Amino acid sequence: MTWLTHWGVYKPVHSPSHPPGTSPRESLLWAPAHNPGRDVVVPVPEGGGFGHDKSPLHPLSRNPPVRNTTFFHAGRVCGVGLPNTSQPWPFNCPPRGRRYSGAVRQRVHAYHHNRTGYAVLPHVKNFSQMLMRSKFCLATQGGGHGNRQVIAAVSGCIPVVIGDHVYQPFEPELDWNDFSVRVLEEQIPILHEILAAVDEETYRRKQAALRCGAQHVLFSSMRGSLIGESGHYDAFETTLEILRAHIDHPGVPPQDLQKVDEKFKRFMACGADEVGQEPPPREPGTPAVCSKSAFDGPSSCRHCVYKSLLGGAHTMCCNSLDLAACPRLWS
Structure with a gap:
């Protein structure tokens, strides 16, 4: 059986703040929940908040x-209450808040909240502007799986992934x-050195690849496009392409699928020969999915139908309330 989940924990994760001698059972934060090569980690749907309708990736x-x-990072640090900036980690958070985020946010805040050029805050009013004015953004879990990597990517901010x-x-x-x-996680104290070592050429290359990466983590075909993407x-x-590659290449490690399947490699590069290269232009007149971007003109879909979901979310489908009938406009 294959599971599609948001939670990609593939090895036991233990709390780093437990005292020496604590049993593995007592220190266990998260048990494995993902089987690489069989299960698929899918992103949390992002619907266009956080200023993404004006994404610089468009x-x-x-x-x-x-x-x-x-x-940049703004959000809960301890899970409950505010961090104590006068105390080192792990004492910057109350005991019940030291397990939150696997203790990643607590350590990042303790080591870097007052570093020049770094904005590590429990709260900020101009969150969307900060995303677009920052070079690197923390992408880590919270109480469980997170969506910070999606939020950062669509804003054009290079995600800094921390979570062993x-x-x-x-x-x-x-x-x-x-x-x-x-x-x-053991490198959190030297995070500033790692980011300082990213030279301009490497940063430019990652930025070029980010637009393709962002396309993969957006549900554009059912929630609307944000960065001028086709939804392809x-x-x-x-998700479908990964499942197809798994079926076609049984026994191949998932990280090696691009080496044995040229079609899969080009798909993961968004139609280009290599990730970061410009893909071939779309044929003139090729219709696009419904758009929520402030940069797009009238949609090529004559009737974009909204359907409200629980929690204020919605789907956005061309000419239909039924997502199963939502046309794959690029095929």
């Missing part, structure tokens, strides 16, 4: 904000190293 975006903040033994959406079939920075490589289609 081809029609002009004069995007200057990214003058090196690193936790796969990101579509990982390892999708190589997040192409458009993110992976930091081990969206999260729904990526």
